[in-house]
Amino acid sequence: MSVWLPGAPCTPRGCVEPTARAAAVPLAVLRLATVGLLLLAGIALLPLGPRIPAEPVRRWCRWMVRAAGVRVRIAGAAAPTGGLLLVANHISWLDVPLLAAVRPARMLAKSEIRRWPVAGALAARGGVLFIDRDRLRALPETVAAVAGVLRGGAAVAAFPEGSTWCGRAQGHFRRAVFQAALDAGVPVQPVRIRYRCAGGAPATAPAFVGDDTLLASLWRVASARGVVAEVEVRAPLPPGCHRDRRTLARAAQPEADTGRQDGHLR
Numbered sequence: 001m002s003v004w005l006p007g008a009p010c011t012p013r014g015c016v017e018p019t020a021r022a023a024a025v026p027l028a029v030l031r032l033a034t035v036g037l038l039l040l041a042g043i044a045l046l047p048l049g050p051r052i053p054a055e056p057v058r059r060w061c062r063w064m065v066r067a068a069g070v071r072v073r074i075a076g077a078a079a080p081t082g083g084l085l086l087v088a089n090h091i092s093w094l095d096v097p098l099l100a101a102v103r104p105a106r107m108l109a110k111s112e113i114r115r116w117p118v119a120g121a122l123a124a125r126g127g128v129l130f131i132d133r134d135r136l137r138a139l140p141e142t143v144a145a146v147a148g149v150l151r152g153g154a155a156v157a158a159f160p161e162g163s164t165w166c167g168r169a170q171g172h173f174r175r176a177v178f179q180a181a182l183d184a185g186v187p188v189q190p191v192r193i194r195y196r197c198a199g200g201a202p203a204t205a206p207a208f209v210g211d212d213t214l215l216a217s218l219w220r221v222a223s224a225r226g227v228v229a230e231v232e233v234r235a236p237l238p239p240g241c242h243r244d245r246r247t248l249a250r251a252a253q254p255e256a257d258t259g260r261q262d263g264h265l266r
Contacts, residue, residue, distance in 0.1 A: 008163040008171055011210035015166035016220070023069065028222040034067040035222075046125055054080060057104040061097035065229060068221050070094060070195075070206065076233030078103040083150040083186035084236075085177070087252050088193050090159035091167045092206040093217065095193055098231050102191060105155035108146070108177065129156065143180045150184035160249065166207040167195055173253045178245040187236040190252040198226030 023031070042060060045052060062072050078084060086105055088095060096107060111130040113123055124130075129146060132138045149156055160173035181188050195203040205224040208217045221227070234254075242248040 008161075008165050008209065010164070010166040010169065010207065012207075012212045012216070015168070015209060016204045016207050016212075022223045023225050025223075028069075028219065031067060031069045031222040032218060035064060035218075038064050038067055043122060046122065049125075049127070054104050058101045061101040061104075064097045065094055065101070068094070068218075069224060069227065070221065071228045072098070072101065072231070073228060074101065074231040074233065078155070078189045078233055079187070079236065081153065083153050083184055084155040085146075085150060085181040085186060085188045086155055086157040086191060087160050087173065087177070087188060088157075088191040089170055089254055090161050090164045091193060091195060092164065092208045092221075093214065094195075094206050094221070094229060095159065096157075098193060098229055099157045099191060102231060102233055103155050103189075105157035106149055108156065108158040139176060143176060143183070146177065146180035147183040150180060150186045156180070160252075164207065164209050166204055166209055167202050168204070170254070173249040175245040175249045178248045178252070181239070182242075182245060182248065185239045187238050188248060188252050189236045190234040190254065192230075192232040192234065192254040194230040194232075196228045196230060198228070203227045 022028075038060065042064075065072050078086065080103065084103065084105075086099055086103060088099055099105065099107075106127045106129055107123075108131055109123060109128045111132045113128070114130050129142075129149065131142055146156055158177045160175075160177055161171035162174050163171060165171055178188065195206045197203045203224070205220050205227055206217075206229070208214070237248065237251055242251055
């Protein structure tokens with residue numbers, strides 16, 4: 001088990017419930033086509049990088065999620081400028097554009113993504129900070145790199161659980177990334193992400209867990225109806241209010257939606 005990427009017990013077969021109402025195939029295809037067009041537009045603008053204002057980026061991220069058939073509700077806001085560590089629970093690939101809709105940020109990602117065809121190059125050009133999850137000796141170097149980005153006034157987004165969960169269960173926030181915020185003297189902005197059905201119950205269709213494939217997850221999301229992404233931006237934790245990374249991680253940790261948290265990840 002890695003300090004960066006602990007395992008989660010959630011699997012598609014064990015956690016993802018069949019959708020009660022599925023969209024017709026033509027609608028699902030239309031949704032995926034729209035997502036593809038928005039993605040191509042984002043790729044075309046990628047060379048402009050930091051010259052793109054934050055508000056258009058936030059809108060584009062919301063459109064990406066909405067194009068997949070998921071409504072978005074965001075409560076609260078993050079500071080628009082200055083170094084900031086955004087941390088959130090992790091359920092789906094949708095979490096990435098949802099966090100960027102709160103505030104565009106440099107994302108932490110596993111180093112394996114760098115080797116993915118096309119996506120790896122795009123992630124690198126987009127400013128992703130890669131983590132070598134198999135080399136614990138590289139951890140101080142990674143923390144120092146994140147702290148340097150934060151000191152420079154940028155936002156960094158991370159999912160400290162280190163793995164995706166189904167949304168009805170969750171893991172504990174790992175502490176390492178919080179050391180970067182302490183070292184840089186910047187606030188931590190906790191964000192709680194939930195996916196709901198039309199009736200308010202937790203929606204598992206967006207969950208991207210276990211051995212799920214991205215293609216299967218994309219189709220499941222595009223085929224679902226009535227899914228709502230709820231993003232709760234909580235009050236920031238200012239620098240100096242917590243003495244160490246352990247207490248800072250605990251303060252940023254959201255409560256579980258239902259049931260108790262798995263107790264073996266500490």
